[in-house]
Amino acid sequence: MKVEESEDTERREETGPASALQAQGPRSSGIARTVVWLFLLLIVAGVIAYRGIYTRVRAAAEVKVETRELAVPSVSVTRPKQSAPQQEIILPGNVQAFIEAPLYARTTGYLKKWYVDIGGRVKNGQLLAEIDTPELDQQLQQARAELATAKANYELAQTTAARYEALLKSDSVSKQDVDNTVGDEHAKKAMVDSASDNVKRLEQLQSFEKVYAPFDGVLTARDTDIGQLIAPTGGSGSGSTGGSTRELFRVASINPLRVYVNVPQVDSPSALPGVPAYLTMPQYPGRRFPGKIVRNAEAIEQSSRTLLTEVDVANPSGEILPGAYAEVHLKLPTSTSTVIIPVTSLLFRSEGLRVAVLRQGHAVMLPITLGRDFGTEVEVIAGLQGNEWVITNPPDSLIDGEEVRVAAQGAGQWGTQ
Numbered sequence: 192m193k194v195e196e197s198e199d200t201e202r203r204e205e206t207g208p209a210s211a212l213q214a215q216g217p218r219s220s221g222i223a224r225t226v227v228w229l230f231l232l233l234i235v236a237g238v239i240a241y242r243g244i245y246t247r248v249r250a251a252a253e254v255k256v257e258t259r260e261l262a263v264p265s266v267s268v269t270r271p272k273q274s275a276p277q278q279e280i281i282l283p284g285n286v287q288a289f290i291e292a293p294l295y296a297r298t299t300g301y302l303k304k305w306y307v308d309i310g311g312r313v314k315n316g317q318l319l320a321e322i323d324t325p326e327l328d329q330q331l332q333q334a335r336a337e338l339a340t341a342k343a344n345y346e347l348a349q350t351t352a353a354r355y356e357a358l359l360k361s362d363s364v365s366k367q368d369v370d371n372t373v374g375d376e377h378a379k380k381a382m383v384d385s386a387s388d389n390v391k392r393l394e395q396l397q398s399f400e401k402v403y404a405p406f407d408g409v410l411t412a413r414d415t416d417i418g419q420l421i422a423p424t425g426g427s428g429s430g431s432t433g434g435s436t437r438e439l440f441r442v443a444s445i446n447p448l449r450v451y452v453n454v455p456q457v458d459s460p461s462a463l464p465g466v467p468a469y470l471t472m473p474q475y476p477g478r479r480f481p482g483k484i485v486r487n488a489e490a491i492e493q494s495s496r497t498l499l500t501e502v503d504v505a506n507p508s509g510e511i512l513p514g515a516y517a518e519v520h521l522k523l524p525t526s527t528s529t530v531i532i533p534v535t536s537l538l539f540r541s542e543g544l545r546v547a548v549l550r551q552g553h554a555v556m557l558p559i560t561l562g563r564d565f566g567t568e569v570e571v572i573a574g575l576q577g578n579e580w581v582i583t584n585p586p587d588s589l590i591d592g593e594e595v596r597v598a599a600q601g602a603g604q605w606g607t608q
């Protein structure tokens with residue numbers, strides 16, 4: 192029995208480890224696979240977590256960079272333009288005759304005849320009309336008769352005085368009688384002078400029966416006709432029976448012409464005699480009529496703050512009519528060097544007008560003084576040298592010293608600044 196038990200024991204000892212290993216093999220391989228899968232899952236989870244975190248961090252960084260970039264204003268820049276040494280301004284002008292005069296009657300009567308109608312060219316001293324003055328003619332005849340009577344009385348007084356003076360030498364008459372005759376002679380002489388002056392006055396009035404042109408020009412108005420009652424200027428004259436005082440004709444000298452313009456105060460120092468100018472008129476498109484400044488009022492009109500300036504324009508053919516509207520182009524020399532910038536560059540701040548310029552990537556606010564306004568552009572007469580890079584589209588929130596970014600199209604122009 193012991194022998195069998197020992198054999199069984201030896202048999203179990205020989206077969207025990209192998210069978211244990213065979214029993215544990217499937218279990219250990221399953222654990223290993225589980226560990227491998229867990230490790231792979233951890234790796235995948237780590238990769239996913241890393242990618243998620245990296246993407247978030249990268250997105251946050253990009254948002255931060257983009258936010259910083261968006262916070263920097265994007266602007267455009269340009270160089271100011273230098274203004275021309277001679278500027279041209281266009282002003283409305285009133286064309287007027289060089290000389291214009293209304294003609295009135297100086298005597299009373301009826302219009303007998305007129306010789307020139309409106310639009311007629313007249314010469315100095317040319318007869319325009321005749322006035323029939325029968326009452327004046329009768330007065331002149333009466334005055335001449337009175338003058339003849341006065342002369343006859345004077346001659347008699349002279350003879351009498353001479354006789355009395357001769358008789359006084361022989362004491363045939365008294366001294367008083369001689370003085371009386373001499374005094375009468377002097378009175379008669381005064382009456383002759385008075386009558387002579389009256390005749391001259393009436394002759395002068397009679398000469399006004401004919402109306403003459405006072406200068407070369409054009410008859411621009413005729414306000415009378417044959418048979419119309421004429422009264423002298425300033426009321427009825429000698430022998431007047433009534434009638435209204437009004438001008439008979441109007442004559443205008445149209446070569447040259449005067450054109451009056453109101454030059455703004457800012458340009459008044461340059462509006463000097465001799466400055467060239469020319470006219471443009473709507474009825475003559477494309478044509479220019481040259482002229483020049485001849486004088487100014489030497490005083491600023493307070494209501495408009497302008498300087499009244501006269502431009503004379505030659506008009507030999509009479510194409511330009513007095514009373515017309517014209518645009519006067521004045522070529523005024525500039526006394527100071529100015530620059531021109533876009534009107535969009537202006538910033539209106541509480542401290543005054545400002546312009547932003549680019550310096551080392553930052554905006555710098557400069558105070559300026561404006562000159563003329565050209566619509567889309569303005570003239571700067573103080574505050575800019577002309578070599579700055581002016582920001583043409585500054586945002587309203589732009590402040591002094593703020594960093595700005597220049598648009599790509601302008602980057603190559605300001606890179607050296």
